[in-house]
Amino acid sequence: DAGVTQSPTHLIKTRGQQVTLRCSPKSGHDTVSWYQQALGQGPQFIFQYYEEEERQRGNFPDRFSGHQFPNYSSELNVNALLLGDSALYLCASSPSGGELFFGEGSRLTVL
Amino acid sequence: TQLLEQSPQFLSIQEGENLTVYCNSSSVFSSLQWYRQEPGEGPVLLVTVVTGGEVKKLKRLTFQFGDARKDSSLHITAAQTGDTGLYLCAGVSPGAGGTSYGKLTFGQGTILTVHP
Numbered sequence: 001d002a003g004v005t006q007s008p009t010h011l012i013k014t015r016g017q018q019v020t021l022r023c024s025p026k027s028g029h030d031t032v033s034w035y036q037q038a039l040g041q042g043p044q045f046i047f048q049y050y051e052e053e054e055r056q057r058g059n060f061p062d063r064f065s066g067h068q069f070p071n072y073s074s075e076l077n078v079n080a081l082l083l084g085d086s087a088l089y090l091c092a093s094s095p096s097g098g099e100l101f102f103g104e105g106s107r108l109t110v111l
Numbered sequence: 112t113q114l115l116e117q118s119p120q121f122l123s124i125q126e127g128e129n130l131t132v133y134c135n136s137s138s139v140f141s142s143l144q145w146y147r148q149e150p151g152e153g154p155v156l157l158v159t160v161v162t163g164g165e166v167k168k169l170k171r172l173t174f175q176f177g178d179a180r181k182d183s184s185l186h187i188t189a190a191q192t193g194d195t196g197l198y199l200c201a202g203v204s205p206g207a208g209g210t211s212y213g214k215l216t217f218g219q220g221t222i223l224t225v226h227p
Contacts, residue, residue, distance in 0.1 A: 004153070033214065042117075042199050042217030043154065056214050090153050100215065102153030 002027065004093050004103035012109045013081050021076045021106045025093030032074040033100065034066060035090040043090055049074055050096075078108075086110045113138045115202055117218035124190055125226050132185045132198055132221045139180050140202030144215070148197040157185075159203075190225045197222050 005024045013019050025032050031050045035043035045058035049068035063079045072093075078085055086109050092100040114137045124130055134143070142161040146154035158167050160176035160183060167174045173186040187194055198221045204213040 035215075035217075040219075042115075042201075042220045043215070045214040045216065048214060058214065092153070099156055099159075102155070104152050 004029075004091055004101050006089075006091050006103040006106050008106055009104065010107045010109075012111060014111050015081055015083060017081050017110075018077065018079045019081060019108060021078075021089050021091075021108075023074045023076070023091030023093070023103060025072050025074070025091075026101050029093035029095050029098075029101070030072050031094045031096060032068055032072065033092045033094070034074070034076045035092065035102075036060075037088040037090055037105070039087070046076070081110045083110050113140070113202060113204070113216050115200055115216055115218035117198075117200055117221050119221060120219065121222050121224075123224045123226065126192055127189055130187050130190060130223070132200075132223075134183045134185075134200035134218055136181045136202055138202075140216070141205050141213075142203045143176060143180070143183050144201045144203060145174055145183070145185055146199040146201060146217075148199060148220075154199055187223075190223075192225045192227050195223060195225050 004026050007022045033048040034046040037043040046060050047057045048055050052068045065077045068074045088105040088107050090102050090105045092102045094100045116135045118133050142159055144159045145157045147157055148154040158174045163178045163180045165176040171188045175184045200218045201215040
């Protein structure tokens with residue numbers, strides 16, 4: 001049984017560009033959450049998707065948007081990249097009311 | 112804004128020593144979790160504590176939840192080099208919009224290094 005898979009694992013972008021990160025949840029999980037983890041910090045909640053809708057959102061600007069597909073997979077989009085967006089982006093999936101399982105993350109570097 | 116403060120931020124000890132990591136919150140969460148994260152990987156759940164005053168043991172790890180459910184500690188007995196990693200506490204908020212499991216608010220983490 002595959003766990004949470006994320007792609008790409010690493011990517012480099014320049015300021016002003018746009019990026020899309022992808023996440024496939026663990027089998028049987030219908031809820032996907034995204035977190036941003038800056039170097040040396042704990043993860044910060046970006047948003048959570050359930051039934052293809054954004055259910056909760058953290059304190060992130062509208063440049064951060066997402067989507068959940070009927071197969072429960074999800075994308076995180078970030079527009080107009082800033083240097084400060086450089087971080088590890090973690091996807092976590094869970095069954096309704098259950099424990100979160102994290103993927104290994106996508107390391108984004110903005111130059 | 113709900114905040115979680117972890118201390119210490121860095122901990123460097125010899126194998127066999129004991130250690131304690133603290134997590135203090137400015138508010139009450141529905142439950143509190145501890146995670147361990149290794150380089151290049153996502154956090155892995157160690158334990159969830161729900162009830163004030165609760166104590167849970169996981170082999171050499173002991174987790175306590177304060178009576179007021181605003182603070183927690185992780186104690187490791189006889190640390191081993193394999194315990195090296197980033198330890199994170201996280202407060203769990205209730206879900207919204209049909210979900211029963213909401214967002215996690217993480218502390219900044221404690222980087223533990225255990226030397227042989």
